[in-house]
Amino acid sequence: xxxxxxxxxxxxxxxxxxxxxLLTVGLSLCYGLMRMIxxxxxxxxxxGAYMVYTITAATGSFWLGALGAMxxxxxxxxxxERLINKRVYSKPVMFSMILTFGVNLMGVGLxxxxxxxxxxxxASPIGGSLHILGTSVPGYRLFVILLAVAVYIAVQYFLNxxxxxxxxxxxxxxxxxxxxxxxxxxRLFTVTFILSSVLSALAGVIHAPFVMVSPEMGMSITAFxxxxxxxxxxxxxxxxxxxxxxxxQVVSLGxxxxxxxxxxxxxxxxxxILLIKPTGLYGSKLMSR
Amino acid sequence: MKRFVNSWxxxxxxxxxxxxxxxxxxMAFLTEVVIFSIYAMGCSFLIGRLxxxxxxxxxxxxxxxxxxxIYLYYFGTNSYVAxxxxxxxxxxxxxxxxxxxxxxxxxxxxxxNQAFCVVTFFIFQKALVKWTFGDNGLLLISRMDPxxxxxLTSSKGIYxxxxxxxxxxxxxxxxxxxxxxxxxxxxxxxxxEEKLRFLGYKxxxxxxxxxxxxxxxxxxxxxxxxxxxxxxxxxxxxxxSASEAVAISMLGGAGTLFGPLVGSFLFIGLKDIVSQFxxxxxxxxxxxxxxxxxxxxxxxxxSLETYLEKRKARKxxxxxxxx
Amino acid sequence: xxxxxxxxxxxxxxxxxxxxxxxDIELNIKPNERVAIVGRNGAGKTTLLKCMASLLTPTTxxxxxxxxxxxxxxxxxxxxxxxxxxxxxxxxxLDLTVRENLELSSYATGDYNWDKVFKHFPKLKILIDRKGxxxxxxxxxxxxxxxxxxxxxxxxxxxxxxxxxxPSIVDDLVTTFHELSKxxxxxxxxxxxxxxxxVAERVYAMKEGKLVAEITDEAEIKNNSYSHYL
Numbered sequence: 016x017x018x019x020x021x022x023x024x025x026x027x028x029x030x031x032x033x034x035x036x037l038l039t040v041g042l043s044l045c046y047g048l049m050r051m052i053x054x055x056x057x058x059x060x061x062x063g064a065y066m067v068y069t070i071t072a073a074t075g076s077f078w079l080g081a082l083g084a085m086x087x088x089x090x091x092x093x094x095x096e097r098l099i100n101k102r103v104y105s106k107p108v109m110f111s112m113i114l115t116f117g118v119n120l121m122g123v124g125l126x127x128x129x130x131x132x133x134x135x136x137x138a139s140p141i142g143g144s145l146h147i148l149g150t151s152v153p154g155y156r157l158f159v160i161l162l163a164v165a166v167y168i169a170v171q172y173f174l175n176x177x178x179x180x181x182x183x184x185x186x187x188x189x190x191x192x193x194x195x196x197x198x199x200x201x202r203l204f205t206v207t208f209i210l211s212s213v214l215s216a217l218a219g220v221i222h223a224p225f226v227m228v229s230p231e232m233g234m235s236i237t238a239f240x241x242x243x244x245x246x247x248x249x250x251x252x253x254x255x256x257x258x259x260x261x262x263x264q265v266v267s268l269g270x271x272x273x274x275x276x277x278x279x280x281x282x283x284x285x286x287x288i289l290l291i292k293p294t295g296l297y298g299s300k301l302m303s304r
Numbered sequence: 305m306k307r308f309v310n311s312w313x314x315x316x317x318x319x320x321x322x323x324x325x326x327x328x329x330x331m332a333f334l335t336e337v338v339i340f341s342i343y344a345m346g347c348s349f350l351i352g353r354l355x356x357x358x359x360x361x362x363x364x365x366x367x368x369x370x371x372x373x374i375y376l377y378y379f380g381t382n383s384y385v386a387x388x389x390x391x392x393x394x395x396x397x398x399x400x401x402x403x404x405x406x407x408x409x410x411x412x413x414x415x416x417n418q419a420f421c422v423v424t425f426f427i428f429q430k431a432l433v434k435w436t437f438g439d440n441g442l443l444l445i446s447r448m449d450p451x452x453x454x455x456l457t458s459s460k461g462i463y464x465x466x467x468x469x470x471x472x473x474x475x476x477x478x479x480x481x482x483x484x485x486x487x488x489x490x491x492x493x494x495x496x497e498e499k500l501r502f503l504g505y506k507x508x509x510x511x512x513x514x515x516x517x518x519x520x521x522x523x524x525x526x527x528x529x530x531x532x533x534x535x536x537x538x539x540x541x542x543x544x545s546a547s548e549a550v551a552i553s554m555l556g557g558a559g560t561l562f563g564p565l566v567g568s569f570l571f572i573g574l575k576d577i578v579s580q581f582x583x584x585x586x587x588x589x590x591x592x593x594x595x596x597x598x599x600x601x602x603x604x605x606x607s608l609e610t611y612l613e614k615r616k617a618r619k620x621x622x623x624x625x626x627x
Numbered sequence: 628x629x630x631x632x633x634x635x636x637x638x639x640x641x642x643x644x645x646x647x648x649x650x651d652i653e654l655n656i657k658p659n660e661r662v663a664i665v666g667r668n669g670a671g672k673t674t675l676l677k678c679m680a681s682l683l684t685p686t687t688x689x690x691x692x693x694x695x696x697x698x699x700x701x702x703x704x705x706x707x708x709x710x711x712x713x714x715x716x717x718x719x720x721l722d723l724t725v726r727e728n729l730e731l732s733s734y735a736t737g738d739y740n741w742d743k744v745f746k747h748f749p750k751l752k753i754l755i756d757r758k759g760x761x762x763x764x765x766x767x768x769x770x771x772x773x774x775x776x777x778x779x780x781x782x783x784x785x786x787x788x789x790x791x792x793x794p795s796i797v798d799d800l801v802t803t804f805h806e807l808s809k810x811x812x813x814x815x816x817x818x819x820x821x822x823x824x825x826v827a828e829r830v831y832a833m834k835e836g837k838l839v840a841e842i843t844d845e846a847e848i849k850n851n852s853y854s855h856y857l
Contacts, residue, residue: 046411052411052414052415099594099598102598103597103598107355107410108410108411108414109351109355109357109410109414110597110601112357112359112411112414113357113550113554113593113597113601114593114594114597114598116359116547116550116590116593117551117589117590117591117592117593117594117597118590118594119590120547120586120587120589120590120593121586121587121589121590121591121594122590123586123590124584124585124586124587124588124589124590125584125587127583127584127586128582128584128587178730178731178734181723181727181730181731181734182731182734184720184722184723184727185720185722185723185727185728185731187722188718188720188721188722188723189718189720191682191702192714192718192720193720193731194682194701194702194703194706195680195682195702195703195706195711195712195714196703196706196711196731196732196735196736196774196775197703197706197707197711197732197735197736197778198703198731198734198735199701199703200703201701231544234543234544235543237418237419237422237543238418238419238421238422238423238543241415241416241418241419242419244415245412245415245416245419249411249412274430275426275427275430275431278422278423278426278430279423279426279427279431282419282420282423285416285419286404289404289407289408289412289416290404293407293408293409293412294409294412295412
């Protein structure tokens with residue numbers, strides 16, 4: 016084991032953290048505000064990856080693909096929320112889980128139907144590499160890390176400095192009272208859901224050049240996403256960020272030590288954290304209701 | 305009619321019907337339905353009676369399956385012993401895993417459970433690849449001797465066996481859900497865990513026991529599955545099949561006695577039929593899940609029970625008290 | 628009194644599942660009136676208020692506010708129309724500062740005139756950057772009422788305003804209620820009869836989901852001589 020290997024593992028871990036963060040911030044927001052576990056976020060993740068593949072193949076521009084993927088997801092998520100998801104907000108978490116799992120399953124089936132089972136490659140839009148401490152680091156990975164940081168700052172700004180964000184934070188506390196003030200909570204739910212879904216799609220878009228785009232990609236990232244939200248605590252954006260960092264590093268450094276550790280080590284970390292704090296690092300008692 | 309749906313004699317009637325169906329439907333289909341109904345029983349119990357949604361069910365199926373598989377591959381040739389080993393293995397693992405998972409509230413439970421399932425899949429596929437041969441799996445066909453009384457290596461024998469096991473499991477769950485205090489406390493956990501705690505119950509113990517029972521039954525199904533297919537590979541724990549147990553439970557009606565059987569029958573039947581026309585049956589399963597959840601989450605048997613109860617209530621009007 | 632009713636509740640029934648909680652409620656509020664509903668725990672007072680604010684849907688009956696039917700409307704629409712409900716649990720948004728709490732209400736109603744809030748509750752101006760989690764019970768009650776009066780509501784439905792508050796703060800609340808009623812009608816609910824006797828012009832007694840008496844006589848209200856109804 017040498018220094019270069021470790022540095023490149025750390026950078027890889029950071030870029031994975033970026034993907035995890037973008038994917039789980041939606042799960043966390045949806046749980047916080049709507050008290051739902053939105054498993055269909057994984058569908059939007061896969062959809063984002065497929066749309067970026069399709070549009071990139073057609074137009075040659077990854078960035079146009081990214082934009083198209085996010086717009087498509089916006090429309091799909093809006094339709095799903097209005098037609099299906101909004102009916103279970105008032106019910107226990109279990110309902111939303113099974114329902115959105117059904118949505119996810121149906122969507123994955125449709126993806127298989129449209130794009131087939133063959134994995135599709137997406138070329139990295141940023142070539143070249145930088146040298147950090149004598150280690151060659153692909154430029155695209157650095158871009159992913161920066162993008163995730165930018166999204167984190169933007170989400171924090173949105174939640175803390177804008178009136179809509181304030182309403183979302185208030186709704187996380189008690190949605191009924193936000194409505195009693197005269198705010199249309201149902202519209203707030205829609206906005207939050209679409210925001211979450213678009214971020215999930217962005218996760219799929221930026222993850223696509225790392226992996227092959229396949230129908231099961233949503234399924235295979237599920238476990239890591241769950242570990243991230245659990246370690247961080249459902250409903251906490253800061254917790255999601257911190258635990259995405261932890262899980263990213265554990266995955267990539269674990270893989271350096273022994274390949275199967277990549278999957279098992281984060282699970283062990285999660286179990287240890289849950290033993291100490293059953294609601295995750297930043298999850299409050301309030302959230303465990 | 306009500307009595308038929310709820311009483312244990314119903315179980316026998318249903319199974320006699322199922323046995324008679326043997327002439328009409330392929331044996332392989334019926335065997336699969338019966339094994340799946342055992343498998344889904346635990347999941348249905350967890351969802352319907354405890355309010356714990358378990359998307360990690362394949363992991364618990366896999367423990368039983370690998371318990372039986374590893375015994376047959378490395379140690380013995382007797383299928384009865386293999387099933388027993390599978391059940392014991394899953395019992396021990398469930399007791400350990402349960403202490404970790406059951407402490408969590410229901411949202412965290414579900415997420416951890418599915419994460420656990422993925423980890424189990426990787427353990428069997430990669431970490432223990434020396435012993436489990438990963439995706440290729442353990443091939444047991446030459447290692448199983450014919451067993452006395454019921455020959456588990458014959459297709460007829462395994463059908464009869466799983467049939468008998470299913471009846472026993474169902475009688476057990478019938479007792480658990482309808483007759484025992486434990487079943488009642490489980491429902492209380494689903495309804496309001498905190499209040500039950502105030503009453504002096506240790507809810508951890510209730511949930512833990514329910515978790516162990518439900519998942520050991522899944523392990524039993526896994527062990528029978530191994531013997532039935534004469535092989536076991538890592539795919540049995542794959543998350544993509546995590547939907548099956550939940551879908552069957554919801555379709556049939558979670559927490560009902562006949563839900564798993566009706567659900568398995570429909571699910572496997574639809575899967576067989578649909579996959580002849582379109583290759584991606586997920587669309588249909590997803591669609592059915594959405595419909596069941598939006599239509600009031602009771603499933604087929606659940607809706608039937610409610611309907612019968614309502615009809616009974618209409619015959620004998622009960623005065624609604626003033627609160 | 629010749630004034631037209633501002634709010635009229637007509638034969639309102641409500642139930643939680645199988646169990647009925649409200650039976651044929653008939654109630655009216657006139658502009659700038661201070662009305663109280665008194666009753667024991669579980670009499671259905673909170674349910675009635677929540678039905679009026681559309682937070683719960685009654686099984687039958689209607690709530691007419693300035694000629695408009697409220698049953699079936701969403702609760703945010705009701706709040707924007709000027710009928711605001713203030714919960715009994717003194718729950719302000721814990722993660723939000725006083726300023727953000729007020730901003731949220733201003734955003735909902737389009738009324739950014741905070742002076743009237745500070746006129747009633749000068750203390751809120753000092754606490755403006757404090758988070759809800761660090762406010763005392765009395766301060767929370769001030770903030771709940773303060774953010775509700777943004778948007779110039781015509782009716783305030785205040786649930787158990789005195790619950791858990793120190794006597795001196797209750798005295799302040801009496802003054803506040805009198806001042807508030809210059810601009811809007813108040814329907815309050817409570818078990819604190821001495822508080823009710825000091826603020827209410829009219830009292831409804833509620834028992835087991837029914838309004839059993841309406842007391843309009845000032846002396847009777849002053850002397851709490853209606854307690855035999857409860």
